[in-house]
Amino acid sequence: xxxxxxxxxxxxxxxxxxxxxxxxxxxxxxxxxxxxxxxxxxxxxxxxxxxxxxxxxxxxxxxxxxxxxxxxxxxxxxxxxxxxxxxxxxxxxxxxxxxxxxxxxxxxxxxxxxxxxxxxxxxxxxxxxxxxxxxxxxxxxxxxxxxxxxxxxxxxxxxxxxxxxxxxxxxxxxxxxxxxxxxxxxxxxxxxxxxxxxxxxxxxxxxxxxxxxxxxxxxxxxxxxxxxxxxxxxxxxxxxxxxxxxxxxxxxxxxxxxxxxxxxxxxxxxxxxxxxxxxxxxxxxxxxxxxxxxxxxxxxxxxxxxxxxxxxxxxxxxx
Numbered sequence: 442x443x444x445x446x447x448x449x450x451x452x453x454x455x456x457x458x459x460x461x462x463x464x465x466x467x468x469x470x471x472x473x474x475x476x477x478x479x480x481x482x483x484x485x486x487x488x489x490x491x492x493x494x495x496x497x498x499x500x501x502x503x504x505x506x507x508x509x510x511x512x513x514x515x516x517x518x519x520x521x522x523x524x525x526x527x528x529x530x531x532x533x534x535x536x537x538x539x540x541x542x543x544x545x546x547x548x549x550x551x552x553x554x555x556x557x558x559x560x561x562x563x564x565x566x567x568x569x570x571x572x573x574x575x576x577x578x579x580x581x582x583x584x585x586x587x588x589x590x591x592x593x594x595x596x597x598x599x600x601x602x603x604x605x606x607x608x609x610x611x612x613x614x615x616x617x618x619x620x621x622x623x624x625x626x627x628x629x630x631x632x633x634x635x636x637x638x639x640x641x642x643x644x645x646x647x648x649x650x651x652x653x654x655x656x657x658x659x660x661x662x663x664x665x666x667x668x669x670x671x672x673x674x675x676x677x678x679x680x681x682x683x684x685x686x687x688x689x690x691x692x693x694x695x696x697x698x699x700x701x702x703x704x705x706x707x708x709x710x711x712x713x714x715x716x717x718x719x720x721x722x723x724x725x726x727x728x729x730x731x732x733x734x735x736x737x738x739x740x741x742x743x744x745x746x747x748x749x750x751x752x753x754x755x756x757x758x759x760x
Contacts, residue, residue: 454728456486459510460707461736470686482510484681487706490514491654495662501549501567501580503560506541508553516548520742529746535757536749558591565597568608579665581609587618589632602639607665610673615680620692636673648676649704
């Protein structure tokens with residue numbers, strides 16, 4: 442699948458919007474406007490956008506508590522996302538879900554999930570619903586390397602293989618399962634080979650290359666959509682921020698972070714657009730200005746939105 446120059450610019454703008462959104466959310470957290478845990482996806486925008494751009498709006502998606510980027514790329518309104526972070530009534534989950542429970546069924550987002558690996562069986566269920574109903578929808582589930590040691594994910598892999606569900610398992614391997622190197626927790630060289638043990642085709646990709654991420658995910662999506670069953674993708678990526686706000690990162694060196702920062706897709710991708718794809722620097726500058734203005738409006742909307750009403754405390758919570 443060939444990406445046009447407008448496609449590439451849209452990818453860049455979405456990546457940049459996610460980066461600035463997360464930076465603003467971190468500042469809200471430090472200022473006390475945002476309460477509770479916050480797990481930024483700063484550094485992982487290329488996997489967020491590259492993978493999601495291979496989907497249709499009616500395809501299903503689940504993601505983790507580090508899922509703001511995936512959700513925005515899938516089409517969730519970032520104004521509603523920021524309002525949700527601040528606990529406001531206009532939030533995507535009515536201000537009652539916070540950072541780890543964004544949901545928007547209109548764009549196929551079946552929810553972030555605060556439980557490690559818990560989104561995988563939901564995605565398999567959605568994929569089977571599509572298969573049994575005879576639609577050509579697919580499902581994708583995003584998770585980190587640490588989820589590979591969770592029973593829910595392993596059971597989901599097994600069911601998807603047995604039922605040939607149209608689902609893509611997308612592992613964002615950012616090296617650290619929270620604060621523990623994943624290499625110290627598994628007995629294989631890669632995570633992809635563990636999926637192969639279930640009979641699921643797998644691939645290992647550079648998750649800092651948004652074009653490769655898009656192309657490989659598109660292959661998996663086409664396989665699933667045409668009846669070829671599940672695929673497992675292991676994307677090598679890295680978070681440039683800590684596991685969460687407040688993480689002082691004693692488990693990794695500053696030198697390691699700086700080496701990865703040299704490949705930061707927010708910096709390197711626009712350079713590549715100019716040098717390889719003939720994009721004008723003026724277009725890059727225009728997108729930067731547009732994103733800055735959009736972030737200012739997102740922040741204003743969230744801060745000025747009303748709090749949920751006390752008398753509605755049980756609404757949108759219980760079925």
